Amino acid sequence: MNKKRGQQSVVFDSPPVITSTANIVGPMEGEGILAEFYDRILLDNLNGNDNWEQCESYMMEWAIKKAIEKDNSTVDDIDYVLAGDLLNQLMSTHFALRNIGRPFLGMYGACSTLAESMLVGSTLIDGGFANKIVTCVSSHHDTAERQYRFPTELGVQRPMISQWTVTGSGAVLVSANGTGPRITAATVGKIVDIGMKDPNAMGPAMAPAAVDTLWHHFDDTGRQPNYYDMIFTGDLGSVGKNLVIQLFKEQGVDLSTNYEDCGCMIFKEEQDAHAGASGCASSGVVYTGYIHKQLLKQKLRKILLVGTGSLHSTTSYQQKESIPCIAHAVAIEM
Known part of the structure; x- marks a missing residue:
């Protein structure tokens, strides 16, 4: 069957299953609209780490491991991890993945990275190249401000059209088999x-x-x-x-x-x-x-x-x- 549809789309023969998800957020997000839907809310933006970048790596590692745990799987069951963040050279992701120890593909689509990772991961599974893949993204308000704009300590006034970078991480476990969307x-x-x-x-x-x-x-x-x-x-x-x-x-x-x-x-x-x-x-x-x-x-x-x-x-x-x-x-x- 031709899976390619039109110019830019694919339709999967054996649609991969999202068997678990996990997330972790910062304190501001935890005070927001969707507080009841988060697995974990940090008390502050450092969470005991020396700097914001270390905290972002911690959140990603936690989300990946939590998604695997909720799937009743082990880290060794994961064929590939597809993950990314906003920082130069995906440094938050790279430090997070040091402690995961699974084959890894770094993904960068800026804030489109989760959809991009789910797309690529689904293609690998539908093609028969993997059985379980974790896709994960992270961002941190203070790391993003420091890299793209100004350190938060400066207190620079933000224009009304600007947005607030989310402090958090979300992981999606995609499987060839199982129950779920x-x-x-x-x-x-x-x-x-x-x-x-x-x-x-x-x-x-x-x-x-x-x-x-x-x-x-x-x-x-x-x-x-x-x-x-x-x-x-x-x-x-x-x-x-x-x-x-x-x-x-x-x-x-x-x-x-x-x-x-x-x-x-x-x-x-x-x-x-x-x-x-x-x-x-x-x-x-x-x-x-x-x-x-x-x-x-x-x-x-x-x-x-x-x-x-x-x-x-x-x-x-x-x-x-x-x-x-x-x-x-x-x-x-x-």
């Missing part, structure tokens, strides 16, 4: 760059990439938006989310009835996250917590998770380059 299809995104240069305005920069991937997913698979109970983007925030709705509306499609952005689901308004949440862990903790549990309860039966990534770096920003963006989609069904 299945990854039935996926769409690989392509770079979309509309010329924006403001790294604070990631939502507006990424929204066109999300729309492009969604259009190709619908066109490639023949599925309409109403095929899904809900469509979730990763971290466009309130501004990017409204742009997606508007861009679809201009094409005669009302996406507002079954569409939400993970970046709008994490923090309460009074927490002053401005335009919402961002970071790899935005979709990471929302999927592994709230969305996955809704699927298990069959309150949701078919969802499309669209990871969104702003692929700029400190170097590209200093060179006054525009922001290339990408979005990857995975269809998950009970």
Whole structure:
């Protein structure tokens, strides 16, 4: 059977199963909207470590091991770990994986990394190259601020269009067999760059990439938006989310009835996250917590998770380059 559909999508012959998930978040996330859906909430952003980067590595290692434990598996049962974060050379991930000891593929799609990892992992399993894979992402507000903007100690004022990087980690265990939601299809995104240069305005920069991937997913698979109970983007925030709705509306499609952005689901308004949440862990903790549990309860039966990534770096920003963006989609069904 031809698994490739259209230009950018695949439909899996033997859809891999998500048999467990795990997540861990920081204290601000623990005070937010989805507190009841987190496995563990840290008391502070260091958790006894010497620096924020060590804390981020700790969260990823914890989430991976917890997902394996909840699957009633052992680390040795895992064929591959596919994981990534936001830092240069994936350093948080690399230090976390030192203590896992399994074959590892580093993944980088900025904040689209969870969807990208689930897509690649599902392809490996559907192709018969693995039986169990853990995909995992992490981000940390203070490590991201230190790398991409300013150290938090400076207290730099943030513009209202900016978003708050999530402190947390989410892990998804994908298996060839078992019980749980299945990854039935996926769409690989392509770079979309509309010329924006403001790294604070990631939502507006990424929204066109999300729309492009969604259009190709619908066109490639023949599925309409109403095929899904809900469509979730990763971290466009309130501004990017409204742009997606508007861009679809201009094409005669009302996406507002079954569409939400993970970046709008994490923090309460009074927490002053401005335009919402961002970071790899935005979709990471929302999927592994709230969305996955809704699927298990069959309150949701078919969802499309669209990871969104702003692929700029400190170097590209200093060179006054525009922001290339990408979005990857995975269809998950009970």
